[in-house]
Amino acid sequence: MKTIETCLTPEMLKYHDLSNKTVVVIDIFRATSCIVTALAHGVVSIIPVATVEEAKVLQSEGYLTAAERHGSKVEGFDLDNSPFSYLNPALKDKTIGLTTSNGTQAIHAAQEAGAYQVLIGSFLNISALENYLTQKAEGICLLCAGWKGKVNLEDSFFAGAMLERFLGNFTSINDDCALAYATYLAGKDNPLRFLESSAHYHRLETLGNHADITFCLQQGIYHNVPILQGNTLVNV
Amino acid sequence: MKTIETCLTPEMLKYHDLSNKTVVVIDIFRATSCIVTALAHGVVSIIPVATVEEAKVLQSEGYLTAAERHGSKVEGFDLDNSPFSYLNPALKDKTIGLTTSNGTQAIHAAQEAGAYQVLIGSFLNISALENYLTQKAEGICLLCAGWKGKVNLEDSFFAGAMLERFLGNFTSINDDCALAYATYLAGKDNPLRFLESSAHYHRLETLGNHADITFCLQQGIYHNVPILQGNTLVNV
Incomplete structure (x- = not known):
């Protein structure tokens, strides 16, 4: 039987x-919403790196680079961590180096933990993900990036949305799934309102990024599934 | 304003x-259901220790001792980890040494992390806890013991039950609270049925401990609040 498990933060990956x-x-x-958006709009690949220093090296090698820490763009880089920045036609066929507070760390954590395959998930490509996973995956681990090691509401909520699509065909094998699914059920009727109570929502609002939040909550508007090949994210 | 936070496993205590x-x-x-039951029925104090070796030392010093690992009693000890074992009138006025897979580890983790006060929570004493905390606590951290480092469903569910009683008077300060509360909402109408899907429920059922589960889900039947004083649990 195919299995599905949830990992509420990369801190808990050692148990998987x-x-x-x-x-x-x-x-x-x-x-992950930015990565999906960029690759949907013609960016050819993204190199996710864990540190700002690594992103600087990529920049010195001539790559366009994006760096975010604490919710804001890091001084001196080309791009920030807003999905709107990746709608720019000038980025077509480019490769972008990317480091963020949590997402790129989680990608590396999954790779280091020996994942068979690493995909990128967001509401923007949720239906494409569902199709790909249903056809190709024998076992799924939904890895929430969280916030600096902590559990967060929005990634748990999204994991629950994925679970709703898979619980008929995959067996849930850990209790994290039950928490994520309950979280989704509690908020699915009004995601924006539900996520207002989350810590990161407040952080983004304070930074003036409300439009990013509503953009990221759009379901299934893109049809690409980013996958990690070596150290680079490309569309499947 | 008074605050309340949830820690879904002791692994995450470093963020609190x-x-x-x-x-x-x-x-x-x-x-924690056993500890409440024992102290409600006349046991005078309980010494929670992290390891089986420490429990053996207490036994050699003449204490009654209880030890559980993987859901079963450890060979050679006086008592197991079933609440029914603590209804015995012969235990009145005794002090018991106790080690369990998760609960006693969590007690020590809280102490080592510098908690101002450590209390013991269960459905059995939930109303007494509510009263005590409402009157005495300025900030509350609901620490779920989990299972060997992992998140578990039943402790998260109970944290959600506590949150329902406090969210009017205390401000939730982390996203773990939202997950726990959603979990409680998903299962509150039929806790036994809801928790059937959890990993530990299956473990206890397999070991023949179904009666323990229904016992532990009784709400507010005891009125004591165990508190850690030095290295010993006593009633407040």
Whole structure:
């Protein structure tokens, strides 16, 4: 039987056996939503790196680079962590180096933990993800990026939205799934209102990023599934 | 304003500042339910220890001792981790040494993390806890013991039940609260049925402990609030 499990933060990844598992990295506000948007709009690949220093090296090698820390763009880089920045036609066929507070860390954590495959998940590509996983995955791990090691509401909520689509065909094998699914049920009728209570929503609002939040909550507007090949994210 | 936060497993305690916080340790299946039951029925104090070796030392010093690992009693000890074992009138006025897989570890983790106060929570004493905390606590941390580091459903569910009683008077300060509360809402109408899907429920059922589960889900039948004084649990 196919299995599905949820990991509420990368801190808990050590309790998951990822061999033969397809890991879906989730950082809906905003890294994974940006990655999906960029690759949907013609960016050819994204190199996710864990540190600002690594992003600087990529910049020195001539790559366009994006860096975010604490919700804001890091001084000196080309792009920030807003999905609107990736709608720019000038980015077509480019490769972008990217580092963010949580999402790119989670991608690396999944890779280091020996994941069979690493995909990028967001509401923007949720239907494409569902189709791909239903056809290709034997075991799924929904990895919430969280916020600096902590559990967060929005990524747990998204994991629950994925679970609703899979619980008929995949067996849930850990209790994190029940928490994520309950969280989705509690908020699905009005996601924006529900997520207003989350810590990161407040952080983004304070930084003036309300439009990013509503953008990231659009369901299934893109049809690409980003996958990690070596150290680079490309569309499947 | 008074605050309330939830910590879904002791692994995440490092993200909580516990100075001035009253920590409620939660391991409803079954350690904290046993502790409440024992102290409600005349046991005078309980010494929670992290390891089986420490429990053996207490036994060699003449204490009655209880030890549980993987859901079962450890060979050679006097008592197991079933609340029914603590209804015995012969235990009146005794002090008991106790080690369990998760609950006693969480008690020590809270103490080591610098908690201002450590209380013991379960459905059995939920109303007494509510009264005590409403009157005495300035900040509350609901610490779920989980299962060997992982998040579990039943302790998260109980944290949600506590949150329902406090969200009017205390401000929730982390996203774990939203997950726990959603979990409670999803299962409150039929806790037994809801918790059937949890990993530990299956473990206890397999070991023949169904009666323990229904016992532990009784709400407010005891009126004591166990508190850690030095290294010993006594009633407030």
